[in-house]
Amino acid sequence: MYNPKLAYKIFIGLCVFLLFTSEKLKAQIVIGSPNLGFSQACASGTFNTYNTTFVFSPEEGLSSSNQFIIELSEADGDFTNAIAVFTSNPGAVTTSPATLDFSLPTTTAGENYRIRIKSSAPAATSSGSTAFAAYYKIQDSPFTINNLVSTGVYCSGGSYLLTIDNPGTGSNDSPLNYPSLTYKWYKETGPTTFVFVSDGSSLTVNEPGTFFVETNYGTCTSNSFSNRVTISEVTSGNSDAGISSSLGNPFCPSSEFTTLSTISGNSYQWFKDGNIIAQATTQMYQASESGNYAVQVDLGDCVAAGEIELISELFDASINVPEINTIEDGETLSIEVTTNANNPEFEWYLNDVLIATISEENYNISQFGIYKVIVTETSGCLGSREFVFELEEAFDAFPDVEKIPNVISPNGDGINDTWTIPMTYISGTNTEVMIITNAGKVVLQTNNYLNNWPENELNLNSINQVFYYMITTSNNETKKGSITVVK
Template sequence: MYTNKTKQQLYLLLCFFILTSQEKINSQIVIGTPNLGFTQACANTEFNNFSTTFVFSPESGLNASNQFLIELSNENGDFSNATTIYTSTAGSVTTSPATLNFSIPTTTAGENYRIRIKSTAPVATSSGSASFAAYYKIQDAPFTINNLVSTGAYCAGGSYLLSIDNPGTGNNNSPLNYPSLTYSWYKETSPTTSVFVSNGATLSVNQEGTYFVETDYGSCTSNSFSNRVTITEVTSGETTAGISSSLGNPFCPDQGPTVLSAINGNSYQWFKDGVSIPEATNQMYETTESGIYAVQVDLGDCSVSGVIDLISELFEASINVEETNTIEEGETLNITVTSTATSPAFEWFLDNTLIPEATGNSFNASNFGNYTVIITETSGCEGSRTFTFTINEAFDPFPDVEKIPNLISPNGDTINDTWTLPTKYVTGTNTEVLIMDNRGKIVLQTKDYLNNWPENDLELTNVNKVFYYIITTQDNEVKKGSITIIK
């Protein structure tokens, strides 16, 4: 029989045991295997958000400071060096089931990743999830190979090297800028099917066919793939050095020069309209002009050629005057520009000064000087063409002068360059004009004087030369005097 005191002690011990057991129960939880909200984790710079749902029990077992963690295994599903990819804030997850969102690291690449859930208070760990493919596609855009040239050729018995361009032409986003990436090459078997050929950043081809390469993102669909290149086996003289234009054909020159590219070879020579282009001996050639371009490519054991009829979309234009024009004082010259430009704008300049009132395609010029007109296409393939021309005062070989000049300066400035006589002594008046040098040698004798002496270079020295003249009219009126030629 127990005494009352003993019974009391046993009762207190039983209560302590029950409380202790309850605390142990409350300090433990069980976390279920996480369910995936996806079948593949295919991330890139624009999307990297995935979810998982899990259960835990009991809810009352969580401490207020508890945090849930998501751990990611390695590419083989091993958690030995797991990476924590999500940590909840303390006490934010209190009810089951719970859904958490996470992102994968940029180094993720493999077919057999798993995740698991861990808690911190109390400490508990779920089992690993089902395996899934996961890739962070750090480069997920089309890129170029073979300098975007769609063809390649190798000599019989040889090979052709295809390689990823770095950086390549235009805005090529080369995956070679990301050293961690790997690549898979394919050969087309039909317009919609292909077979795997090899891995690597380059591919040596010794079989004809169409080839391309993709960045290796496993089972994750990717936009990181190259252009197609068709490879052929050739012998010397064949026209298979396919030429591509970086801006297309036709091209818009306001974007800058287009780059013409030929197939890969040992040496090159470019031609335009059948004429060799000096120093154009590289695989690529830049131009802004239309024309028929050709290239000869030395492949080593053989050589090939290629031709492209390159068309610039810049509008055509013409002007109705020559580069040099003459008018009399007080006259005008109508200049008209004709063009195929869309919504053209016109600017006219005289001696590099804008003529504000001249805004159309024609202009009546009355001033002497150097003119420029600029035609600009304001829509479509925007660009401009420029014409320059000069208007000089017309030369009058028979001006109305009263006196016989005794001084001339034949220096080519159109001022006092020739010995100009009054009209009663020139051609049509039957007047004889005789000119002698200072030794009496006749240098000119004519009855049809055209006010054009001296026509030839007089080989003047630093000393002025003196000539003498005798003018005899048909009425035997005689005029005599001297002519000084100044330098």
């Protein structure tokens, strides 16, 4: 017999069962192991985006609030302390397969990282991906070691220490500024081959060879590597102290000088063309011209020496006058500059004031003063050379004076230094000139006076000593008087 109440109860129970089963199905999903969209992750400040693809099932098992999380393992692949590198927005991912992007933390460094996928609603976790190398290249530019000196020397039985420069030379981006980084040192075995030597920020070398260091980014390639340094063993006196020029050799002195560097030692002495350069006693010397430069380096147990024939590519130039020049008033002096500079420019100055009307290599001058000409090469190896010279009025030993002077001051100032008499009595007039001391001693007697007394320093016994003169002309006219010599 049909029982309506029983049928109703069975219907309600069936609905509850179906609802319970449906909710239970929604509460469970399975996430497949993620597939990598890359073979290794070599991240940097300019690139740090990677993707992974995964499947999950069933799609309808996701809650509307579900988020997918990408977790990154430790460097050995262990997920015990995994960190989340991506979290999707709630409900953003609803279809399978799904592809998500993520970025690496700046501390990432290792060869066996893995990732896995987790969901939040319902909670599920995939197995780990295949292992991959991952590094964040926080420093990715060349850097210097050994202060950019390309050679090093150690005494027999000793060693040489190579270190990464911090901060180093010029704009050197030292990796020591990033404490999390590690390093690997290598020794060259051929033009393109090398072998690993040691880890660390420094290397103690006790065998000859060429060495360099790279920041440890594992199998990831990078630009974070050092210059090469060639180390040699030396006994005292051997010429093994290499010298390098910062601007190369030949060098273009566009910045006025090149820095010569040698190996590290206890003390130094630099030479140019065989002569000691005073106070050039440091590891580096700034040179601005061509020449043979040498250095002696005291290494403690031995002494090393080195040399370089430095060649400057700056143009040659010369001028046809000495530093001091004289002309008579009204005369001119022709100045000629000779140079092999490319497209030269000429600037002339008088007493440090630019002469704007002259821009040629030749110049006729008549005004007294201090001149300067600057020759500038405007193409090729840019640079300038400077010449300074002076133009003075010629000294007139025989000025036409009217009277016989009775005071002179021979102090070397060019004024009234000698006893200058009228032209009627000087050389060529057959006039006798006699000068005697106040004690009657003759100090000058001549028929060819050149307005040059006193030629030598007088041993004066008073501040203003008096001498006496007597001038006798060819027709026996006589002039007498005194000469006071003022100190």
